[in-house]
Amino acid sequence: MNITFTKMHGLGNDFVVIDTVSQPLSLTTSQVRRIADRRLGVGCDQILLVTQPPSTEVDFGYRIFNADGSEVEQCGNGARCFARFVRDQGLTDKDNLRVQTVGGVIHLQLESDGQVTVNMGIPRFAPEQIPFKVDCEADVYSLAVDGQCVEVSIVSMGNPHCVLRVPTVHSAPVLTLGPMLEKHPRFPQRVNVGFMQIISFDHIQLRVYERGTGETPACGTGACAAVVIGKRRGWLSHQVKVDLPGGRLSICWEGDNKPVWMTGPVETVFKGSITL
Structure with a gap:
């Protein structure tokens, strides 16, 4: 299986971003680890998957995998890269996006200066x-x-x-x-x-x-x-x-x-x- 990807980072927190809308695929834990490996693969802290929106209420789905293969709920630096990626890839022409993560829906805004603002949701303390x-x-x-x-x-x-x-x-x-x-x-x-x-x-x-x-x-x-x-x-x-x-x-x-x-x-x- 050949996978195209984009390597991105937010303040040095680096990601391999993969569009699974245009190239449908699923990754095993061992494949995630291989991609993330800094000697044998591409190398990254996390792998980000752009997926089809799970509902009409959001623009995309967003899955996040750590270098050890575990899936996690949220990643702020990754969310900013996600927003820039879907615009650069022509997957959307919107400046404001709603994205579904395992941890909930997040809101992304591309700023005119190239930075990205993310509504990270309401903190929970319970x-x-x-x-x-x-x-x-x-x-x-x-x-x-x-x-x-x-x-x-x-x-x-x-x-x-x-x-x-x-x-x-x-x-x-x-x-x-x-x-x-x-x-x-x-x-x-x-x-x-x-x-x-x-x-x-x-x-x-x-x-x-x-x-x-x-x-x-x-x-x-x-x-x-x-x-x-x-x-x-x-x-x-x-x-x-x-x-x-x-x-x-x-x-x-x-x-x-x-x-x-x-x-x-x-x-x-x-x-x-x-x-x-």
Whole structure:
């Protein structure tokens, strides 16, 4: 099977984007892993599939697979690449799109300056919506990890996130604590882990250990999760600049029962084909 694809990235968070509307196909877990392999395949953090709309209420379907082959509910940087891809491929002439993901419907807007704004939906905090095993909902939870107690806050942005505040992201234990929290037994579907340093009321630095991928240069849903947690705990304003290793995102959240808006850049790297 020969598959055509486009390699894209959002702030260094890289994707293989495949149009399954024009070339109908389905991928096995082993094929996803092969494509994502940086030595034997194309190489990427995630594979994004553009699919037929499941209903007349949306323009496209959007499926997201991690490099390990697992399917996930949401990816903010990927959503921006998705919007640019369907326009560049001539699959739509719209500037505003409604797209169905496993985590729900998201709204994408292509801006005149080439950036893409994504309505990431309303954050969810109920433990069963994360999911997170706990008796009752709270703003902060204490987790036992490797003989220590770690304080985290949790939120779903269509996918599960826990966020820690750290003095500095440069020395944060992303590569040691990150994988332990990702697979902590109280997160039955694993979790994305954000390490947040607050610079000012409207500026943070962030590193994210992504579920099924590891640390990536940027994580759109992770940026949204960090700002939501920061605002909810009184640390941040509603409009925040988020600096990740790969670059900057702008996140806006007005508060409870309001959607989170994310704006950031997109780059197309190359187009190609792979035989599986």
